[in-house]
Amino acid sequence: MNKYESTLAKARKLAAILDPKANASEGERRNAATMLDGLCAKHGINLATLLANADKQTRELECRAYSTLGDPEPLTAKADMDFAALALACLRKITNNADHDFELFERKIPYGKRGKAHKLILIRAEVTAVEFDDWRECFLHYSPILARAQRKAKAEIEQAAKMVREKKKVLAMVAKAVLNEYDIFADDTPVNAASLSPEDIAYWAAAAKGISGQGWQKKAGHLQSSHLHLE
Numbered sequence: 001m002n003k004y005e006s007t008l009a010k011a012r013k014l015a016a017i018l019d020p021k022a023n024a025s026e027g028e029r030r031n032a033a034t035m036l037d038g039l040c041a042k043h044g045i046n047l048a049t050l051l052a053n054a055d056k057q058t059r060e061l062e063c064r065a066y067s068t069l070g071d072p073e074p075l076t077a078k079a080d081m082d083f084a085a086l087a088l089a090c091l092r093k094i095t096n097n098a099d100h101d102f103e104l105f106e107r108k109i110p111y112g113k114r115g116k117a118h119k120l121i122l123i124r125a126e127v128t129a130v131e132f133d134d135w136r137e138c139f140l141h142y143s144p145i146l147a148r149a150q151r152k153a154k155a156e157i158e159q160a161a162k163m164v165r166e167k168k169k170v171l172a173m174v175a176k177a178v179l180n181e182y183d184i185f186a187d188d189t190p191v192n193a194a195s196l197s198p199e200d201i202a203y204w205a206a207a208a209k210g211i212s213g214q215g216w217q218k219k220a221g222h223l224q225s226s227h228l229h230l231e
Helices: 003-018 026-043 047-052 081-095 129-181 198-209 216-222
Strands: 057-063 103-110 117-127
Touching (some): 057 081, 081 117, 117 129
Antiparallel strands (some): 057 117, 103 117
């Protein structure tokens, strides 16, 4: 501890005596106030800033998804860094300091057998009790919003992946449909080698035309094989 930090520590101890919750006599309070005024004047310490930061200490916040009711959602095997980014943004917002120092670390939460563990990211930062309450409240407000946005995005990604798989299947079936529609077979091709019914041909042709997701399943249901035009 350097000289300045030592002076701050003394000033904070004196300020603690002035706290209404402190069990100090009137005489002790007067003496503490006099000493504190002299210490602040001598070393250029701002009393208001000192009192505001009297209880500043390192505190930590769990970076995880929460429900709108403030209940933590289940952890996963992989830590979600998006919630760490959110927690850091909230910290910098409530302290109004874009360069606020912090420490990021990971904690493993064991579950089940065979050494399995969930991973939880935490952020440590030096803040006052009031700042920590604001920090946590800010994070609890935005965490459910981020969680909902993630779920929606994941659902859309899964749907897109499903469409890609479906597209590959459709294109393969359309190739067979072309063979059947134009009877592109050798004379000695077995009857059932690559045959499709007229309904199958109509279905996959409609799918190919509407693969972008514009209700091609419904189109296929109404399309008759007599209306099929693949060229």
